[in-house]
Amino acid sequence: MTTLSDRLHEVIAPVIAYDSQIEIVEGDGSWVTDVDGKRYLDFACGIAVTNLGHRPPTLEAAAQEQLSRLWHAGGSFLFESRADAAEKIIDVAPDSIDQIFFMNSGAEAVEASVKLAKKTSGRQGVIVFRGGFHGRTMGSVSFTTSRSKYRSGYHPILPSVFVAPFPHPYRWGMSQEDANAYALNELRLMFKHEVMPNEIAAFLFEPLQGEGGYYPASREFMQAIRDLADEHGILMIVDEVQTGFGRTGEFFTSQIYGIDPDILVMGKAIANGLPLSAIGASREIFAKWEPGSHGSTFGGNPVSCAAAAAGVDELKKVIPGVAQRSDLAFTRFGDLQEKHPTIGDVRGLGLMIGVELVKQNREPDSEAFAVLSAQAQKDGLFILGCGPDNNVIRFVPPLNISLDDLEMGIDILDNALSVYEA
Numbered sequence: 532m533t534t535l536s537d538r539l540h541e542v543i544a545p546v547i548a549y550d551s552q553i554e555i556v557e558g559d560g561s562w563v564t565d566v567d568g569k570r571y572l573d574f575a576c577g578i579a580v581t582n583l584g585h586r587p588p589t590l591e592a593a594a595q596e597q598l599s600r601l602w603h604a605g606g607s608f609l610f611e612s613r614a615d616a617a618e619k620i621i622d623v624a625p626d627s628i629d630q631i632f633f634m635n636s637g638a639e640a641v642e643a644s645v646k647l648a649k650k651t652s653g654r655q656g657v658i659v660f661r662g663g664f665h666g667r668t669m670g671s672v673s674f675t676t677s678r679s680k681y682r683s684g685y686h687p688i689l690p691s692v693f694v695a696p697f698p699h700p701y702r703w704g705m706s707q708e709d710a711n712a713y714a715l716n717e718l719r720l721m722f723k724h725e726v727m728p729n730e731i732a733a734f735l736f737e738p739l740q741g742e743g744g745y746y747p748a749s750r751e752f753m754q755a756i757r758d759l760a761d762e763h764g765i766l767m768i769v770d771e772v773q774t775g776f777g778r779t780g781e782f783f784t785s786q787i788y789g790i791d792p793d794i795l796v797m798g799k800a801i802a803n804g805l806p807l808s809a810i811g812a813s814r815e816i817f818a819k820w821e822p823g824s825h826g827s828t829f830g831g832n833p834v835s836c837a838a839a840a841a842g843v844d845e846l847k848k849v850i851p852g853v854a855q856r857s858d859l860a861f862t863r864f865g866d867l868q869e870k871h872p873t874i875g876d877v878r879g880l881g882l883m884i885g886v887e888l889v890k891q892n893r894e895p896d897s898e899a900f901a902v903l904s905a906q907a908q909k910d911g912l913f914i915l916g917c918g919p920d921n922n923v924i925r926f927v928p929p930l931n932i933s934l935d936d937l938e939m940g941i942d943i944l945d946n947a948l949s950v951y952e953a
């Protein structure tokens with residue numbers, strides 16, 4: 532009998548690296564159901580996309596209502612849901628954001644942010660941070676340094692992209708303070724030896740590195756980058772594609788750190804799974820981007836915008852509950868760390884938590900993640916990994932997950948760790 536897996540392997544390019552072979556037919560809240568009726572608790576949210584769970588009713592209703600009237604308008608016509616979504620997002624975004632430009636994917640938004648920075652500053656250089664993930668298109672992969680595999684075979688990539696260290700205290704065996712000081716000193720040395728700050732258009736920065744291993748930047752490091760940006764007239768692009776829309780406990784992580792980005796990059800959870808991304812900036816910055824010098828056919832489509840507008844309203848109700856869920860998760864993972872030597876570090880913000888799996892000598896334990904993930908799937912839990920060695924559990928459950936489901940999933944991980952360590 533031909534299985535779905537056979538069919539997909541026949542007609543879909545093998546470049547997709549599937550995280551599981553589970554055939555799902557439905558998603559509902561924190562759960563997905565496979566063809567045999569088995570249910571899985573979804574601790575991955577399609578990589579931090581379905582922040583409100585699968586098919587949240589108010590977003591579904593808003594999208595369906597829009598679907599029944601208008602699907603596409605591009606730049607040809609004016610339509611209301613685009614204004615609704617932009618107004619609502621600006622209302623909850625950092626104070627520095629006055630306007631929005633919509634697109635379809637995170638990578639596209641990252642590229643647009645850099646184009647905007649170059650165009651408005653007249654400078655060419657970009658400084659990114661090692662371990663950052665900013666997408667896979669030809670431009671965005673030039674800014675991505677979370678794994679060399681993502682760049683392998685694609686050189687030459689964009690020139691004048693400079694890579695500075697991002698503080699990874701656990702991996703470096705340092706305190707956060709020492710790691711910050713080391714990374715900042717390296718950045719200053721970069722200005723001395725490699726590129727003058729007045730040739731740099733932008734810092735491109737994740738406030739909590741995602742794909743790279745779930746490392747929070749820390750308020751101090753982010754502030755230091757902001758200060759350097761101000762000192763040298765460099766724009767600060769904050770990539771909140773993964774950290775945005777409530778994931779870390781506020782609408783945006785920049786707000787937790789009290790930093791105003793010059794350009795904010797948004798994607799993933801912006802419409803809870805319908806394709807949409809955006810950049811936000813001040814009126815002054817956008818004013819320098821003359822009409823027609825950038826564009827997108829599908830960007831900001833009516834249906835995704837309707838879902839995004841409804842999503843902001845829903846997130847306003849859900850985000851206040853993130854702290855309780857986050858505290859519970861950190862407490863439980865802290866207990867698991869004491870019980871299981873495989874857990875080396877637990878870090879993150881809100882409901883974006885990395886649980887790093889290591890061998891006795893602190894070396895990354897990639898095998899542990901593979902075993903845990905397989906055992907968890909057997910027991911009805913779906914998890915994803917991250918980090919260059921895929922040894923960090925990326926804990927990104929829905930922001931509105933019930934406390935019982937949260938505990939149940941962590942119990943499954945506890946058991947999986949015991950199986951691995953036995």
Ligand SMILES: Cc1ncc(COP(=O)(O)O)c(C=O)c1O
Pocket residue numbers: 578635636637638639641664665666667737741742770771772773774798799
């Ligand atoms: C921080 C960050 N930026 C950009 C991207 C690229 O987004 P997309 O896959 O929608 O192109 C991602 C995707 O994981 C991301 O995590």
